[in-house]
Amino acid sequence: MMKMSSTKTLLTGNHAVAWGARLARPKFIACYPITPQTPILEKLTDFHMAGELDAEILTPESEHSAMAACISASLTGVRVFTATSCQGLLLMHEMLHYASGARAPIVMFNVNRTVASPWAFWPDQTDSVSQRDTGWIQLYSESGQESLDSVMQAFRIAEQVVNPVLVNQDAFYISHALEPVEVPAQETVDRYLPPFHPEHVLDPERGESLGNVVSPEMFCQHRKDIGQAMQLAIAVAQESDAEWERLVGRGYGIIEPYCCEGAELVIVTMGSMCGTVRHTVDEMRARGRSVGLLKVRLFRPFPVEAVRDALAGIPDVLVLDRNFSPGTGGVLHQELKSALYGMTDAPRMHGYLAGVGGVNVPPGKIEEFVDQVRRNEPAIHSVWTG
Amino acid sequence: MLEIIIHGRGGQGAQTAGNLLAQAFFREGKQVQSFATYGGARRGTPVNSMIRIDDKPIRLRCDIERADAILCFDRSLLDARLLHWADRDTMIVVNSAGLRENYSSLGDYRIYPIDGVALSQDHELGRIVNSALLGAFCCLLGSPALDTMSTTILEAAPVKQKRNVAACRAGFEAAMRQFVRNEPIREAEAR
Incomplete structure (x- = not known):
């Protein structure tokens, strides 16, 4: 491992994301501010003003337009970044499908926040889990450091499988939490993310076109291709994480089993709550309780085989969902039931709605x-919890 | 792990104070986490800044349920709702010109009133009280060191850096005089 200088400093999760975006050297950013994402855009424009970010920054009239601009820019063959939260992500919904259909490898950061109505600003992942069928690869982060590192990995994954990637962090507990973050050296990132030169680009000199009217068979074939790219993304995400770990010493896996060996019960969750569960697992283990954590970091494509391997032989699994799909329940609970269906000696599966709407979930x-x-x-x- | 809540009204600087305190502890080699929770903070509405300090990395991502120390920027917010986060051992510093005895009706709590407004006005800082209160808070908490807190304020304050540092030192001294050395409070201070 070649050592290059990095800096450990105090950053909020949002500023860590902005640092990640800056280090990835995007050429185009179209972004609309929204609480609690706004500090990401503010920091990026600070970098731009200081001449530290060589990108065109566009602030259009809405998130829908921001994503439309990101798609067009990405298809001309440049690296593209954007960030949003809740209502903004939902306003983009139509364009999210378009981006994956157009195979535009955009990286977007979303700060998970309650979806209106009623109006609130608390952490809740319904905004992004509800975008699970749009063809975007999705990662969930547990800390500001992981958010920065995930932005790096997201560009590598997006550009290798030619599909957009959405990275998520919870409002406030990560987005507004000031904590020590190691900012990698630019040379490290440049080694990890080579300049982006896609095979197909919109270029008047070359005369290619994208998004034409197609036959049912052509459409179907296109969807199969996206499906294959998604399946490939599992291995690419693993490789991207392993390579990042080799360079900077920090890796997260696509899932992370923590103290799952011989556990009577494993708690499965995503995002910031993984940190609280990790803390609780340590405390309970110290008192002789054999519990573990399975952190789901890659949510789309859902790593079914890896999850099955991690939970084989575990008697009880408890899924904690900080999201709510009315008429179904917790989305991660649903994913886990589906992933383990038909498995011999599958664990007993308990699903709790915990932390919906930002309700506090402490170790107790x-x-x-x-x-x-x-x-x-x-x-x-x-099952609802209070 | 040390868990601290700074409580104030939007615009009073509670969030800034939380970040400054975290920076000072970080400077002393501690692991820190400082975050604010608010439902879309507006000027005047109650806001919380929560700070965790530890020797090992902090993984908790939830609200503090019981604080080891509370710094309250506005005496009108020191009521049962705030005390919900406190117990008998919680050290509570409140921005108030009142005496400790004035707060005995709230119950058996360790409440230390510090006249942050008077201290700030002495240093021509108007109603910007966070430097003075942070000085007093550091004194009563026993850490971070006054010099670390002062250096952090000096580097972070956007304007009036020297006055803010002086207010921080004055806050530290006032807390030392009133509550550590237990010197009788002067009439001018008991406003």
């Missing part, structure tokens, strides 16, 4: 959930 509550789960038969549907 997580311990209560574990005790409840050990006492009760699993319910078919997700």
Whole structure:
């Protein structure tokens, strides 16, 4: 491993994301401000003003237009970054499908926030999990450091599989949390992310076109291609993480089993709550309780095989969902049930809606959930917690 | 792990104070996490800044449930709702010209009133009280060191850096005089 100088400093999650974007050297950024994402855009424009970010920054009239501009720019063959949150992400919804259909390898950062109505600003992942069918690769981060590192990895994944990537962090607990973050050296990032030169670009000199009217068979074939790119993304995400770890010493995996060996119960969750569960697992293990954490970092494509391997032989699994799909329950709970379906000796699966709307989930509550789960038969549907 | 809540009204600088305190502890080699929670903060509405300090990396991503120390920027916010985060051991510093005895009706709590407004006005800082209160808070908490806090303020304050540092030192001294050395409060201070 070649050592290059990095700097450890105090950054909020949002500023860590802006640093990640700056280091990736995007050529185009179209972005619309929204609480709690705004500090990302503010920091990027600070970098731009100081001459430290050589990108065109466009601030259009809406998120829908921002994503439309990102798609067009990406198709001309330049590296593109944007960031948003909740209502903004949802306003982009139509364009999200378009971006993956157009195979535009954009990297977008989303700060998870409650979806209106009613109006609120608390952490809740319904905004992004509800975009699971748009063809975007999705990663969820546990810390500001991981957010910065994930932006690097997202560009590498996006450009290798030619598909857009959405990286997510929870509002406030990460976005507005000031904590020590190591900012890698530019040379390290340049070694990791070579200049972007896609095979197909919109260029008047070359006369290619994209997005024409097609036959059903052509459309179907196109969807199969996207599906294949998604399947490929699992291995590419693993490789991208391993290579980043080789360069900077920090890797996260596409999933992370923590203290799962011989565990009676494993808690599965995504995003900031992984940190609180990790803390709780350490405390409970110290008192002789055999519990573990399975952190799902790559949510799309859902790493079914890796999750099955990690949970094989575990008696009870508790899924904690900081999101709510009315009429279904917790989206991660649904994903886990689907992933483990038909597995021999599959774990008993308990799904709790915990932290929906930003409700506080401290270690004490997580311990209560574990005790409840050990006492009760699993319910078919997700269970509300207070 | 040390868990601290700074409580104030939007615009009073509670979030800035939280970040300054975290920076000072970080400068002393500690692991820190400082975050604000607000439902779209507006000027005048209550806001919380939560700070965790530890020797090992902090993984918790949830609100503080019981604080080891509380710094309250506005005495009108020192009520049962704020005390929900406190117990008998919680060290509570409140920006107030009142006496400790004035707060005995709230229950058995360790409340230390510091006249942040008077201290700030002495240093021509108007109603910007965070430097003075941080000085007093560091004194009563026992860390970070006054010099670390002063250096952090000196580097971070956008304007009036020297006056802010002087207010921080004056806050430290006032807390030392009133509550550590237990010198009788002067009439001018007991406003």
